[in-house]
Amino acid sequence: MSGARFRSRPSAAASLLVPLVLIAITALVGANGTPSFQGTVTLILCNLIVVIGLQVFVGNSGVYSFGQLGFATAGAYVAAFLTLPAAFALLQTPGLPDFIVDADLGPLSSTLIAAAISGLLAIVVGLPLMRTSTLAIPISTFAFLIVVYNVVGNWDRVTGGSSGLVSIPTTTSVESAGLWAGAAVVLALAFKWSASGYRLQATREDEVAARSIGIKVTRERLIAFGISGVLCGVGGALAVHQSGVLNPATFYFGATVTTMTMLVVGGARSVFGAVIGAIAIAMVNEALRGVENGASLFGAISIGEAPGLAAIGLGLILLATMIAMPNGLSGGREAGDLPWLRRLGSRTSAPLSRSHGAVATRPAGHAVKGALRAEGISIAFSGLHVLRQIDLTVEPGEALGLIGPNGAGKTTLVNVLSGFQLPDSGTVALDGVDVTGWSPARLAHDGLGRTFQAVLPFPHLSGLESVAVGAMGMGVGRRRAVAVAVDVLGRLNLLEQAALPAGSLPPGGQRLLGIARALAIQPRYLLLDEPAAGLNEAERGELGAILRGVMKDFGCGILLIEHDMSTVMELCPRVQVLDDGMTLCIGTPEEVQADPAVVESYLGSSFLAAVDA
């Protein structure tokens, strides 16, 4: 009985080998060309490393950064400082400390140091920037790029100012650039398939849902930002040792647009996309530059010199991609996940079975400590009172039904309990500890799981990945997380569809997957926001059985918001009714249904008046 995996071995191997082969072919073609062609191909490979660096952050986080070329600049200058022969260094960079001037390192050590410093810079810059929002990051990273450009361009005694540096040793060959590019692919895929990589991808798919399974968005983004900085630094360091010259504009706005185009055209979500995008756009770019320099096209149409033409071409390609093919050439898939390659390989992974699972339930005794208790919760949105002095208690292992007409404040209450909404007054306590104001991620780590009325799936992750990432959110390693996910999926009868992208499942399947995802964090309390909505009669019956099983096996308490009374009655011995932000009554389902106030709030007093009359 071997452990279950996210993807079959052939698929993983293809995802790794196809980009490596593409790079090898590029390097081989380059190595057999004229010296100037060799230089061009070497620079393309350096560019490719930067694009892979961009993919690590942008592709996995879904957040665009326009500042990564700043790290390439940093890497390039550091590498140049470390390798400039002392005689040249004294002339060009008199402001550098002696030990750097005298360093004269080799290509490998200088590249490694450049990479380390770029990565460190990325962490320092990322610390404040990653705390800001998805839209503020592109802008503040661009501001960082300008800061780098400005500093490098004016720090004459160290960087040579705007005229830059010359006579840098040219030690990067096609072969070494190819090897580094291959290493970059391996590193990028290793990160993408690591627990940290999956957590970051979950934030890309849905930030709110990711936080609900304990993922700290800022932290995961920062890790990728740092790795991205390392790779961009390597690309910059290698490039400067190819061309031998460097100035502040080398990695500035133009290069930012070019590398971004490469990533987007290839398909940002996959490393494969980064590689084919970089190679394809580089070829188009070279062709356009040929035209730009006045070469004739197909021997017939002759165009005069027109600088800027290549950039227009790239801009048009980028625009067309965004409009017509937003997932890029690769469709955002790794090579091993491409449909035609799957058919070619025909060897698919063995179907998942329960035997691959580990027991996801918490050991007895560990599970139950104290109640989930809310006291005096009040909240108003711009003067409108949504919740007024609400008290609510879910005892360990208990199922409490929360019902009420639309707009009664049920979802708001769940948001307060799970940390997504700070109440104006009142406290939330777990095990007697005041947890009011705790972040959703911290509450998830403390055993609070939830689902969403709007489901919030991770559309581009498979069902198995969607659920396993829940366990990873708790800090569980990848192998163990897969086992937990298989167990949970098995309990919910979802194993058959587990290999499909979550976005392709029918609404009912996605809703169940949302429950499985919340269970994967092994919660002590599970808050379910209308789990039966959109399910058909049969599925609803099944859901009741599943939830009963969950309560028994996981020993977790459940707060169930549901309009379907049969599900509530079947599951919940105790029901709390909300209306207009206030608790109308608490009791057994039968008591609640017999309460005239409840009937009135659901059906309206005019209805009662009509019945009486």
Next chain:
Amino acid sequence: MTELGQNLIDALALGSLYALIALGITLVYTVMGMMNFAHGEFIMLSAYALYVFAGLPFAAAVAAALLTGIVIALLAERVAFRSVRNADLSAQLVTSLAVAAILQNVVTVAVDARAQSVETPASISESTSIGSISVPNLEFVTLGLTAIVLGCLGWLLYRTRTGLAMRAAAENFDMARLLGIRADRVIAIAFAISGVLAAAVGVLIVMQTGQVTPTMGLTPVLVGFVAVVIGGFGRMFGAVIGGLLLGALSSLLGAYLPEGLAPFRDAIVFTFPVLILIFRPHGLLGGEIGKARV
């Protein structure tokens, strides 16, 4: 004292210019949720209208520039941005980056990559003395224009039906649509106004520098973006505040930075928003972005 007064007026003038840029960007953002990178190219192309129509009387050339701003903005919306209206924030941002790259290089090919000088009326470059302070006329123009633009925009947004529709769309676009507001029209109007604002900025920049270059839109758009981030996304008032702060900071640093640090003014100016974001991750007025939506 005199020097301080002079510097303060300079700071206010530059701040006004930045506020105009930030307003143009915010206006489009509120109705469409897109940070428009091509706004800088709207500025640049309007400025080139002054260069192309240099033979006309200056007032006529300015009118041509304003018209250019409107036409380019509407065209960009129709051809490029309408197709990505429902895409996510990042996709829209990258799309506008593509439009910016295209427009910038079209001008490079059509005119030249190098700067072209543009004649402006001599009276603009003269100064007027108020007491002991001598104020460049251009600063009066800038301040006056900003006041007029803010007044008109306020009137449009708060006193007309169109403005009501735009504010409703900014509040909740889908709901506004359901209530019968025509999305195409509201967005087109927002782009047209944003084009006018860009053109006004373009004209002011040309009056100050006396030249046009294909890359002249890059710095303004980044300044505008940063001002928007500082102010908090989607807040008109925040955009004005952000622009004023950034302009004032840049101007005052220019006046008071010691000689050794003077070349690094831009670096300091662009580090400033980061400092604000450390303490207020969602800007001074805290826009809606990043707030939990469940």
